[in-house]
Amino acid sequence: MIIFKTIISFLRDKHYNSLLIATVIVLAVGTTTYHYLEHWTWLDSLYFSIITLTTIGYGDFSPQTDWGKIFTIVYIIVGVGLILTFINTVYNHFKNIPKDHFNHKN
Numbered sequence: 001m002i003i004f005k006t007i008i009s010f011l012r013d014k015h016y017n018s019l020l021i022a023t024v025i026v027l028a029v030g031t032t033t034y035h036y037l038e039h040w041t042w043l044d045s046l047y048f049s050i051i052t053l054t055t056i057g058y059g060d061f062s063p064q065t066d067w068g069k070i071f072t073i074v075y076i077i078v079g080v081g082l083i084l085t086f087i088n089t090v091y092n093h094f095k096n097i098p099k100d101h102f103n104h105k106n
Contacts, residue, residue, distance in 0.1 A: 009093075016093070019085065022082060027050065027053070030049035030053070030079065032045070033045075034048055037065055037068045037071060038064065052072065052079070053076070053082075055080060
């Protein structure tokens with residue numbers, strides 16, 4: 001139940017809402033670009049976008065075209081900051097919730 005309450009509170013808060021929308025847009029741009037530049041499936045493109053922006057980088061996919069490599073350089077510079085801001089915002093949200101909030105049974 002806490003997950004649903006958290007999602008609802010994120011969607012109601014303008015700061016979280018705009019950050020969530022920006023994150024979804026960056027992931028959508030990356031997914032679409034990789035799909036067309038590298039000819040990957042939509043799932044592979046989304047997977048690579050998320051793995052890249054979270055800085056995990058398993059290495060199972062990598063851009064092979066020059067345009068794909070150029071896009072990746074720009075995508076990392078723009079996207080990593082945004083994703084880290086999003087993760088930090090979520091972390092701070094949970095850090096600031098009183099501990100007894102999680103112990104209530106609804």
